[in-house]
Amino acid sequence: xxxxxxxxxxxxxxxxxxxxxxxxxxxxxxxxxxxxxxxxxxxxxxxxxxxxxxxxxxxxxxxxxxxxxxxxxxxxxxxxxxxxxxxxxxxxxxxxxxxxxxxxxxxxxxxxxxxxxxxxxxxxxxxxxxxxxxxxxxxxxxxxx
Numbered sequence: 001x002x003x004x005x006x007x008x009x010x011x012x013x014x015x016x017x018x019x020x021x022x023x024x025x026x027x028x029x030x031x032x033x034x035x036x037x038x039x040x041x042x043x044x045x046x047x048x049x050x051x052x053x054x055x056x057x058x059x060x061x062x063x064x065x066x067x068x069x070x071x072x073x074x075x076x077x078x079x080x081x082x083x084x085x086x087x088x089x090x091x092x093x094x095x096x097x098x099x100x101x102x103x104x105x106x107x108x109x110x111x112x113x114x115x116x117x118x119x120x121x122x123x124x125x126x127x128x129x130x131x132x133x134x135x136x137x138x139x140x141x142x143x144x145x
Contacts, residue, residue, distance in 0.1 A: 044082055052086035053077035060093075067095050067129035100127040102135040 055074045063070040072090045079085055103124040110116040127133045 048081045049083040050077065050080040051084040052079040054086060054089065057091070062095070063092070065129075069093050069095055095129050097131040098125075098128045099131040100133050100135075101125045 053076045055076050057071050057073050060069040060071045062068070070090060070092050075086055075089070101124040102121050105120045105122050107117040107119045110118045121135055
């Protein structure tokens with residue numbers, strides 16, 4: 001009965017819509033104070049606001065252990081008065097995990113059986129950033145090349 005949804009504002013001349021006060025621009029904001037019987041007003045000087053400006057992003061570069069890339073930008077103009085603050089100046093992203101790469105070595109005569117050849121599987125590049133270290137081929141697999 002007494003909740004807001006039960007109010008009938010149309011009978012007493014009110015509108016049900018909410019009206020917001022208009023937002024004042026920087027130039028129209030005025031601070032008024034009274035000190036010892038003297039009134040003082042201050043406001044931002046029109047045109048005195050200077051927004052921060054930054055350079056374009058630099059190139060991505062590996063950082064730390066090589067598992068992150070970082071790029072930066074510089075402040076070219078500092079903000080003044082009520083100017084817009086500077087945005088972030090550094091971005092960091094993770095580098096994708098890289099599995100180790102294994103390759104087959106050259107064929108050689110098997111020292112235990114002169115009628116056969118053997119070759120070894122060797123690490124060509126190591127794993128990084130959490131990549132797989134193991135060779136995905138299982139031992140004993142035969143293949144012809």
